[in-house]
Amino acid sequence: DGWQQALHKEDRERIFSLWRRHAQDRQPWDAEYRFCSPDGTVSWVMGRAIALRDAHGEVSSYVGINIDITDRKQTEHALRRSQKMDAIGQLTGGIAHDFNNILSIILGNLDMLKRQIDGDEKTLKRIDNIAYAAERAASLTSQLLGFSRQKAASTEPTDINKVIHNMENLITQALTPQVEIVHQLADDLWQTDIDAGDFEDALLNIVLNARDAMNGQGKLTIETKNCTLDETYARINPGVIPGDYVQLAISDSGSGIPFEMQDRIFEPFFTTKSMDKGTGLGLAMVFGFVKRAGGNIKVYSESGIGTTFRLYLPRAGELPETTQTGTVQPDSLTGGQETILVVDDEQALLELVEETLQQLGYNIITASDGKQALAILNSDQAIDMLFTDVVMPGGINGYELADMASSIRPQLKVLLTSGYTEMAVCRNGQARFNANMLSKPYTQVELSRIIRDILGKTQESAE
Numbered sequence: 043d044g045w046q047q048a049l050h051k052e053d054r055e056r057i058f059s060l061w062r063r064h065a066q067d068r069q070p071w072d073a074e075y076r077f078c079s080p081d082g083t084v085s086w087v088m089g090r091a092i093a094l095r096d097a098h099g100e101v102s103s104y105v106g107i108n109i110d111i112t113d114r115k116q117t118e119h120a121l122r123r124s125q126k127m128d129a130i131g132q133l134t135g136g137i138a139h140d141f142n143n144i145l146s147i148i149l150g151n152l153d154m155l156k157r158q159i160d161g162d163e164k165t166l167k168r169i170d171n172i173a174y175a176a177e178r179a180a181s182l183t184s185q186l187l188g189f190s191r192q193k194a195a196s197t198e199p200t201d202i203n204k205v206i207h208n209m210e211n212l213i214t215q216a217l218t219p220q221v222e223i224v225h226q227l228a229d230d231l232w233q234t235d236i237d238a239g240d241f242e243d244a245l246l247n248i249v250l251n252a253r254d255a256m257n258g259q260g261k262l263t264i265e266t267k268n269c270t271l272d273e274t275y276a277r278i279n280p281g282v283i284p285g286d287y288v289q290l291a292i293s294d295s296g297s298g299i300p301f302e303m304q305d306r307i308f309e310p311f312f313t314t315k316s317m318d319k320g321t322g323l324g325l326a327m328v329f330g331f332v333k334r335a336g337g338n339i340k341v342y343s344e345s346g347i348g349t350t351f352r353l354y355l356p357r358a359g360e361l362p363e364t365t366q367t368g369t370v371q372p373d374s375l376t377g378g379q380e381t382i383l384v385v386d387d388e389q390a391l392l393e394l395v396e397e398t399l400q401q402l403g404y405n406i407i408t409a410s411d412g413k414q415a416l417a418i419l420n421s422d423q424a425i426d427m428l429f430t431d432v433v434m435p436g437g438i439n440g441y442e443l444a445d446m447a448s449s450i451r452p453q454l455k456v457l458l459t460s461g462y463t464e465m466a467v468c469r470n471g472q473a474r475f476n477a478n479m480l481s482k483p484y485t486q487v488e489l490s491r492i493i494r495d496i497l498g499k500t501q502e503s504a505e
């Protein structure tokens with residue numbers, strides 16, 4: 043009958059076998075399945091029924107109800123997906139953190155080696171090769187952190203139309219001349235609080251994917267508009283807060299993405315491209331960017347027709363603009379004579395930092411965990427600066443250590459380092475260490491500069 047015909051092809055077998063079982067065991071029947079309406083829309087239904095039997099116990103007819111549960115199904119699906127992405131984010135963040143430690147050791151030791159052997163061209167070349175490889179690994183790690191990071195480095199109310207406008211050349215160059223580019227940018231577009239650099243990366247990633255999908259020919263459309271997401275939308279998209287958003291839609295006329303794959307494309311390392319063409323981090327970074335901005339991303343795609351990515355970025359409130367001015371630094375390693383307490387649980391890294399800073403003239407005391415460091419801070423040793431890792435085992439992390447150290451010695455300068463930086467910094471009340479944060483892996487030049495910077499400030503404020 044009509045009911046059977048409406049049943050989704052993929053659900054038929056399962057439902058019919060449930061029917062057959064029900065005819066025998068005489069239990070009330072219930073199941074969840076999909077209905078297809080004549081116009082092609084699919085809805086999820088929960089059905090409950092009981093069989094009516096004749097005098098011989100044979101099934102003569104059924105009575106039952108169908109309840110539409112499409113909304114609930116969509117919510118469940120989106121929730122599972124967001125939980126999965128959260129878990130992957132934590133996992134990759136953790137790996138990236140360990141990797142940054144390891145890369146710090148490799149790069150730091152190479153820096154030292156280079157200084158030790160002057161003149162030997164062949165050896166220098168080898169060292170450069172290793173350093174190049176390690177730096178590539180570092181850039182991969184930073185892409186990974188770009189996905190798992192919780193907070194943007196610096197956000198500002200931004201008119202994305204302007205950013206897109208400035209990128210026109212870049213986008214044209216990324217595509218072949220046979221690809222037609224269409225811009226439909228709304229006038230009076232609201233501003234959105236984003237890191238413009240992150241946004242450029244995200245847009246470029248999507249454009250590059252479109253290029254790969256179009257095989258050199260087709261049409262790329264970039265649209266912006268204001269939109270308001272309501273309660274209904276928020277209910278079926280967990281994590282979305284109803285409100286005003288700036289919508290960016292990028293459409294291509296490429297190969298499209300098969301439906302089963304659409305859920306996985308945002309996962310790090312998910313790629314359908316060959317080894318040398320893609321790593322599968324592009325959309326993971328885009329996803330990370332959108333989530334950090336408090337927004338949402340949607341993909342709509344049809345095989346053989348094309349793909350649209352929609353990014354929803356929250357409308358900016360009336361936040362004061364903050365501008366940061368950088369200080370110009372000399373190129374060489376600058377040192378000093380102050381005493382620095384260095385805390386890191388990674389022994390090789392501790393030794394490396396100790397040696398580097400000693401060579402620059404500093405007086406170094408080391409500790410391999412928070413407890414040891416506190417014992418030293420409680421002694422009457424003269425110490426000008428505490429330089430500590432944020433993530434440490436042994437019950438006291440870098441923030442807690444910095445807090446305790448500041449209460450023991452209010453004058454003490456603090457520098458934190460972490461492979462996790464942004465994620466850790468965004469925790470409440472800890473943003474005040476923002477300025478004094480060095481992310482791993484760092485070069486020796488960066489290390490020497492930031493230390494001189496912080497210690498220099500002390501002398502100025504003391505005068």
Ligand SMILES: Nc1ncnc2c1ncn2[C@@H]1O[C@H](COP(=O)(O)OP(=O)(O)OP(=O)(O)O)[C@@H](O)[C@H]1O
Pocket residue numbers: 247251252255294296297298299307308312313314315319320321322323324325326349
């Ligand atoms: N516009 C698109 N059209 C068709 N398929 C797409 C499109 N965008 C993404 N995909 C699919 O999603 C996968 C993941 O994309 P993603 O950008 O994360 O990684 P990648 O492009 O494969 O590698 P990378 O971006 O690291 O170079 C792609 O391999 C591709 O299969």
Ligand SMILES: [Mg+2]
Pocket residue numbers: 247250251320323324325
């Ligand atoms: Mg890509």
